[in-house]
Amino acid sequence: MIACVLKSGGDFLPAHVYALQDMCDRFLPGEEFICLTDMELDCPTLALDHDWPGWWSKVELFRLPSALYMDLDTVLIGDCTELLEAARPHDFVIMRDVYRGKTDPRAMQSSLMWWSKPHKFIYDAFKAGDRYCEGGDQVYLEWALRGQPVTYWQDITPGIKSFKADILQNGVQAEDRLIAFHGKPRPWEQTRVQYATA
Numbered sequence: 412m413i414a415c416v417l418k419s420g421g422d423f424l425p426a427h428v429y430a431l432q433d434m435c436d437r438f439l440p441g442e443e444f445i446c447l448t449d450m451e452l453d454c455p456t457l458a459l460d461h462d463w464p465g466w467w468s469k470v471e472l473f474r475l476p477s478a479l480y481m482d483l484d485t486v487l488i489g490d491c492t493e494l495l496e497a498a499r500p501h502d503f504v505i506m507r508d509v510y511r512g513k514t515d516p517r518a519m520q521s522s523l524m525w526w527s528k529p530h531k532f533i534y535d536a537f538k539a540g541d542r543y544c545e546g547g548d549q550v551y552l553e554w555a556l557r558g559q560p561v562t563y564w565q566d567i568t569p570g571i572k573s574f575k576a577d578i579l580q581n582g583v584q585a586e587d588r589l590i591a592f593h594g595k596p597r598p599w600e601q602t603r604v605q606y607a608t609a
Contacts, residue, residue: 412444412479413480413481415428415447416472418448418449419448427608428448431481431485431487432454439487439495447468457474457475459471467537469521469548473526476531478524478525478526479498481522482523484592486590488589497567497568498527498564499527502562503560505525508549517553519552521549569586570588574604578590
């Protein structure tokens with residue numbers, strides 16, 4: 412299952428969900444797609460249970476027993492089936508933070524995640540204490556996953572890149588399959604990587 416999150420009141424709109432769904436239909440064919448949201452959408456949805464602000468709504472993803480999660484500013488540019496197959500043997504896969512990861516190899520960036528078995532303890536711990544913290548959901552995940560087996564996308568596949576850390580410096584390379592934008596510019600605010608809303 413491919414999952415995303417759309418929380419009303421931010422930069423993202425239903426059109427960005429549909430754009431991601433279209434890319435997944437093309438480059439990850441046959442995979443079920445769902446959006447956790449507090450809005451009505453023309454795609455499969457699961458209602459958010461909490462009014463957690465901004466990116467904190469992503470914590471609700473861990474109500475799902477397994478999923479491939481993508482931020483709405485993720486752009487798929489090629490066949491991503493090999494990326495998913497690389498993740499399947501692992502309990503939990505996440506991006507290594509492209510900046511903090513240079514000095515801390517355990518630093519996490521939550522743009523793209525995979526879990527193959529339930530990780531509901533991440534959701535339960537947050538729900539029990541509303542653990543908002545400086546550094547956001549990524550720092551919370553580093554805390555929640557301490558002592559757990561974690562694999563990093565950069566260690567298992569060459570196909571995942573950061574727009575700011577990789578594409579701006581080196582352009583799109585032949586092996587690139589998925590580009591994480593993580594912040595500004597959004598995919599629709601640039602012209603180096605093709606992006607079209609539905």
